[in-house]
Amino acid sequence: MRLLSERFTAIYSLILMVLFTPLFATEPPKLPTLTESDQLIGNFIQKKKLATFPIELVSKGHFKLNLHEGVHWVTESPIASELKLNATALQSYSNERQVLSMDARTQPLVAMVAEIFTAALSGDWSALEAFFHTKTSVTPQGWHVEMTPRDKAAARIANAIHFDGEQFVKQITLYEPSGDQTRILFESIQLEPYRAPSRH
Amino acid sequence: MLPAATEKVTTSQPRQKYIAVLWGVVLAILSTLLGLRLYAGNTIDTSLMALFPHQQQNPVIQRAEQNLAARYSQRLLILVGSTDDSLARRHAIALGQTLQNLARVDQVSWQLGDFAESPASSAFFSRYRFHLLNASTAQEITQENTGLIRDRALQALFNPIGGGYSSALLTRDPFAIAQQNLAGKSHIPGLTFDGQMVKLANHQKTYYLVFVTIKGDPYDLDVQHQIIGAVDQAKASTTNAPVEWLTAGLIVHAAQGARQAQREMSTIGAGSLLGIALLILLTFRRMAALWLTLLPIVSGCLVATAVSMLVFQKVHLITFAFGATIIGVSIDYALHYLCARSSQACAAETLKRLLPSLLLGMMTSILAYSAQAITPFPGLKQMALFSATGLLAAGLTVICWFPLLTGGQHWQSSPPAFILIARLRPKWRLARITPVTTAWLVLGCFALGGSLFFLRGQDDIRLLQTSPKALIEQDIKVQQVLRQSGTRSFLLVKADTIEQLLQREETLSRQLFILRQQNLIHAYDALSLYVPSAQKQKENVQLIHQLYAQELDQFYSQAGLPDQLTNEAFSYLKAAESQMLTVDEWLNSPVSAHNRHLWLGQLDDHTYSLITLTNADAPATQTVLKQMASKYAWATFVNRVDTLSALLGNYRKHMTLWVLIAVAVATVIMVLRYRSAVWRIITPSLMGSCVALLLINSIAGGINLFHMMALLLVLGVGLDMGIFLHDASHRKETWAAVTLSALTSLLAFGLLALSTTPVLHHFGLAVLLGLSITWLITPLMRYEAGMKPPQKEFMK
Numbered sequence: 001m002r003l004l005s006e007r008f009t010a011i012y013s014l015i016l017m018v019l020f021t022p023l024f025a026t027e028p029p030k031l032p033t034l035t036e037s038d039q040l041i042g043n044f045i046q047k048k049k050l051a052t053f054p055i056e057l058v059s060k061g062h063f064k065l066n067l068h069e070g071v072h073w074v075t076e077s078p079i080a081s082e083l084k085l086n087a088t089a090l091q092s093y094s095n096e097r098q099v100l101s102m103d104a105r106t107q108p109l110v111a112m113v114a115e116i117f118t119a120a121l122s123g124d125w126s127a128l129e130a131f132f133h134t135k136t137s138v139t140p141q142g143w144h145v146e147m148t149p150r151d152k153a154a155a156r157i158a159n160a161i162h163f164d165g166e167q168f169v170k171q172i173t174l175y176e177p178s179g180d181q182t183r184i185l186f187e188s189i190q191l192e193p194y195r196a197p198s199r200h
Numbered sequence: 201m202l203p204a205a206t207e208k209v210t211t212s213q214p215r216q217k218y219i220a221v222l223w224g225v226v227l228a229i230l231s232t233l234l235g236l237r238l239y240a241g242n243t244i245d246t247s248l249m250a251l252f253p254h255q256q257q258n259p260v261i262q263r264a265e266q267n268l269a270a271r272y273s274q275r276l277l278i279l280v281g282s283t284d285d286s287l288a289r290r291h292a293i294a295l296g297q298t299l300q301n302l303a304r305v306d307q308v309s310w311q312l313g314d315f316a317e318s319p320a321s322s323a324f325f326s327r328y329r330f331h332l333l334n335a336s337t338a339q340e341i342t343q344e345n346t347g348l349i350r351d352r353a354l355q356a357l358f359n360p361i362g363g364g365y366s367s368a369l370l371t372r373d374p375f376a377i378a379q380q381n382l383a384g385k386s387h388i389p390g391l392t393f394d395g396q397m398v399k400l401a402n403h404q405k406t407y408y409l410v411f412v413t414i415k416g417d418p419y420d421l422d423v424q425h426q427i428i429g430a431v432d433q434a435k436a437s438t439t440n441a442p443v444e445w446l447t448a449g450l451i452v453h454a455a456q457g458a459r460q461a462q463r464e465m466s467t468i469g470a471g472s473l474l475g476i477a478l479l480i481l482l483t484f485r486r487m488a489a490l491w492l493t494l495l496p497i498v499s500g501c502l503v504a505t506a507v508s509m510l511v512f513q514k515v516h517l518i519t520f521a522f523g524a525t526i527i528g529v530s531i532d533y534a535l536h537y538l539c540a541r542s543s544q545a546c547a548a549e550t551l552k553r554l555l556p557s558l559l560l561g562m563m564t565s566i567l568a569y570s571a572q573a574i575t576p577f578p579g580l581k582q583m584a585l586f587s588a589t590g591l592l593a594a595g596l597t598v599i600c601w602f603p604l605l606t607g608g609q610h611w612q613s614s615p616p617a618f619i620l621i622a623r624l625r626p627k628w629r630l631a632r633i634t635p636v637t638t639a640w641l642v643l644g645c646f647a648l649g650g651s652l653f654f655l656r657g658q659d660d661i662r663l664l665q666t667s668p669k670a671l672i673e674q675d676i677k678v679q680q681v682l683r684q685s686g687t688r689s690f691l692l693v694k695a696d697t698i699e700q701l702l703q704r705e706e707t708l709s710r711q712l713f714i715l716r717q718q719n720l721i722h723a724y725d726a727l728s729l730y731v732p733s734a735q736k737q738k739e740n741v742q743l744i745h746q747l748y749a750q751e752l753d754q755f756y757s758q759a760g761l762p763d764q765l766t767n768e769a770f771s772y773l774k775a776a777e778s779q780m781l782t783v784d785e786w787l788n789s790p791v792s793a794h795n796r797h798l799w800l801g802q803l804d805d806h807t808y809s810l811i812t813l814t815n816a817d818a819p820a821t822q823t824v825l826k827q828m829a830s831k832y833a834w835a836t837f838v839n840r841v842d843t844l845s846a847l848l849g850n851y852r853k854h855m856t857l858w859v860l861i862a863v864a865v866a867t868v869i870m871v872l873r874y875r876s877a878v879w880r881i882i883t884p885s886l887m888g889s890c891v892a893l894l895l896i897n898s899i900a901g902g903i904n905l906f907h908m909m910a911l912l913l914v915l916g917v918g919l920d921m922g923i924f925l926h927d928a929s930h931r932k933e934t935w936a937a938v939t940l941s942a943l944t945s946l947l948a949f950g951l952l953a954l955s956t957t958p959v960l961h962h963f964g965l966a967v968l969l970g971l972s973i974t975w976l977i978t979p980l981m982r983y984e985a986g987m988k989p990p991q992k993e994f995m996k
Contacts (some may be wrong), residue, residue, distance in 0.1 A: 046360060050367035055761065058360045073359065078760050081355045092359070094351035178366030 042189035051179030080191035142166035223600035234506035239251045242316035267797035276412040276449035292408035306415040319790040333740035350751040371768040418451035428455040448678035475947040483617040493534040496594035500527040505589030523586035530594030532941040539937035547603040557927040561920040562595040568862035618936040629982040658902025659849035683897045691811040692836040702733035722815035727798040855908040880981040885918025888974030910966030918974040942975040
């Protein structure tokens with residue numbers, strides 16, 4: 001689970017960072033502040049190219065992000081799964097049944113994930129730059145960011161991570177040490193007013 | 201008469217020179233041997249265990265204790281705490297960085313990366329993934345809850361943060377069992393990783409952990425200086441800040457002990473040396489007297505060290521400490537000689553007159569000390585040889601060298617101080633024995649003897665602890681907070697084969713698991729938690745078979761992966777199946793680095809291991825654990841505090857017995873010479889010892905080993921006093937010598953009563969009380985002039 005948490009920390013920080021990244025040139029972007037009354041929603045398609053088999057695993061779903069509940073990542077196909085992550089816990093559900101729960105207070109790395117997560121939310125670049133070198137360039141289509149690990153720990157998470165975007169991020173590509181490649185394409189990202197979940 | 205005597209002396213001059221040269225040669229040879237031995241190194245023993253008898257100490261327990269001690273001795277745990285998180289964090293980082301650069305530090309772990317799995321250990325856990333199946337996943341399979349495992353694996357595969365689930369796992373370990381096994385392993389509740397740092401949040405404070413592995417011996421002063429110096433510097437930088445520092449590890453106590461010893465050496469040690477030097481200089485008014493009194497002590501220590509090291513190879517530190525104090529008694533011989541010389545015209549005559557008393561005194565003391573050699577305790581045996589040879593050498597130095605060294609006429613002058621000392625003599629005396637005095641004496645003896653039955657033993661192991669209470673409490677607190685197993689009690693498991701051993705451990709483990717749930721213990725650690733028995737490993741593989749049969753097809757089809765992967769996954773399972781984890785492989789792998797102490801190995805045709813416990817010191821828990829172990833012939837519950845205290849008690853009882861035997865032997869020897877007058881010689885030291893024991897019993901709450909060792913010294917000095925006084929008919933110079941000897945002993949050992957080290961304090965207290973009382977009673981034994989009965993000449 002350690003490795004798992006390390007990875008999802010980094011990837012999630014990246015996702016969050018880029019989701020909030022408006023068009024920028026060679027300078028790391030200033031992130032817009034997500035207020036308590038807003039939330040970000042959108043759809044995604046994830047394509048995972050496996051190193052060992054000539055197969056691409058494709059999954060689709062939607063996500064929601066706000067300061068109250070954290071991230072809610074919902075995969076709709078080919079399997080139904082939900083993932084919730086915030087400063088206190090990581091929980092995942094399958095068909096409304098909880099399959100995984102990690103308490104940030106007892107699971108060291110979940111707490112770390114949460115911390116970096118918050119750092120990314122508040123536009124604190126130093127959290128990610130502790131792990132990665134960043135190279136930013138402008139392309140005809142928009143912008144391109146390449147991140148390479150600074151140390152061995154980060155290298156166990158990814159060999160490289162690439163971002164492409166226009167006004168919002170369009171695509172994240174993760175090059176894993178195993179040789180697998182995960183590409184996440186984002187669609188119809190938008191900001192909307194935050195609505196508290198109804199309590200029954 | 202006089203001219204004849206002088207003539208006789210002159211003829212004996214050449215012989216005296218011959219003897220002196222001979223003794224010089226002996227000393228030179230022994231010094232060379234000692235030098236060679238010291239040059240070879242490895243001569244000092246500091247292990248407490250070395251003092252305990254081998255045959256009494258169960259070798260298995262001994263090995264277990266050695267394992268635990270070795271582990272404890274190389275670790276230093278530091279918690280930096282504060283109500284201000286960032287403050288604590290800053291200081292922890294600074295300390296970690298400082299320690300990292302020290303030569304005597306093997307490893308510092310304070311950042312996330314330091315605690316992460318190494319590639320080697322990941323490979324290890326991946327190889328044995330099925331055999332090491334964790335309990336909760338195993339439960340899910342046995343409870344037919346395999347769907348949950350499948351869903352979890354599917355999520356890991358599809359979630360972007362399911363990272364770590366690489367395509368390589370799809371057939372090797374589709375349900376990511378290796379990751380499941382590691383999840384939650386070796387984590388400490390409350391311990392979190394806060395942005396690269398290891399943090400422990402409690403209700404009021406945040407603590408950051410710095411974990412140090414020491415390179416070298418924690419008793420090495422250089423190691424202490426570097427590491428503890430750095431920690432102290434860090435502490436000093438926060439004197440005005442709200443930062444709490446908690447440390448745990450043997451090195452902390454070793455450094456504290458060394459510092460305490462240094463401090464006391466420079467106060468108590470220097471004070472007593474200065475006092476003795478002043479006393480001698482003021483009495484004899486010449487520097488030469490000072491060198492002369494020191495000479496027998498130095499040569500005594502030299503010979504004792506040389507002989508002990510040649511006989512025992514390694515001499516224990518405690519032998520040195522106590523042996524040297526006992527040899528210090530030999531200052532008496534020099535004092536008696538110098539006092540006697542002050543009233544004699546010639547040096548040879550002085551020796552001739554003094555020789556019978558000197559030899560008898562030496563003989564009784566040497567007998568008393570060497571009696572310890574018969575005890576089964578290696579520590580006492582060493583001490584017996586050390587003090588007996590030391591005393592013999594000191595005595596011989598006086599006999600062989602003093603007549604030549606004090607040949608000058610100026611040595612014959614009664615110092616004015618003698619008159620002053622004579623005035624100090626209490627006026628009481630028990631000159632004539634009447635029926636009334638006899639009745640009083642007998643009554644007194646009975647009262648004293650009877651009251652000795654009220655003495656209690658006080659053998660708490662804390663006597664041997666030199667660290668202040670606060671430091672020990674810190675140690676316990678850190679160990680509790682970090683759930684480190686304590687070293688106070690543990691379980692020993694015995695079996696014929698390794699497999700049987702692991703199965704037996706698993707039997708205990710199931711019960712310990714319940715105790716942990718009941719909160720009777722915080723945690724436990726056992727070999728079988730790292731290497732399950734072959735039986736358990738087979739069961740685990742069987743469960744994986746069951747899981748595959750039930751879920752694999754569905755997993756692949758839901759993921760949209762081809763069916764043929766099922767066959768591949770099964771062949772991976774079959775290939776892994778035969779690779780059972782053995783204790784040997786575990787021991788040779790880096791993953792066992794922190795837990796190898798649990799394996800005790802083969803001893804007397806059996807195989808042993810130990811199970812450590814965390815927070816198992818509560819009396820109720822101890823009872824439960826004892827009961828649990830008593831159910832099985834192959835399990836033993838060991839409480840180190842109990843065993844060590846029992847051992848100390850044994851030492852004390854043996855010592856008491858030998859003190860009594862020594863007194864009896866000395867009395868028999870003296871009866872041969874003094875006949876019925878013997879009571880006048882032995883009564884003062886016996887009464888002094890008894891009264892001292894009674895006083896100590898009420899002051900310290902009981903008698904311990906160190907009081908008894910001190911009494912041996914009191915008896916040695918006390919009997920010498922009696923012999924010399926009696927032989928010299930309580931002359932003025934002899935009284936001066938006796939008083940000086942009592943005062944020097946009090947300065948040398950009585951001052952130890954001020955020490956904060958419990959062992960030294962108790963020893964000093966007993967000497968202080970015993971000797972002062974003996975010295976006060978001695979004048980009571982004087983005869984009236986002309987009343988002294990004839991005595992059998994000795995050594996003539």
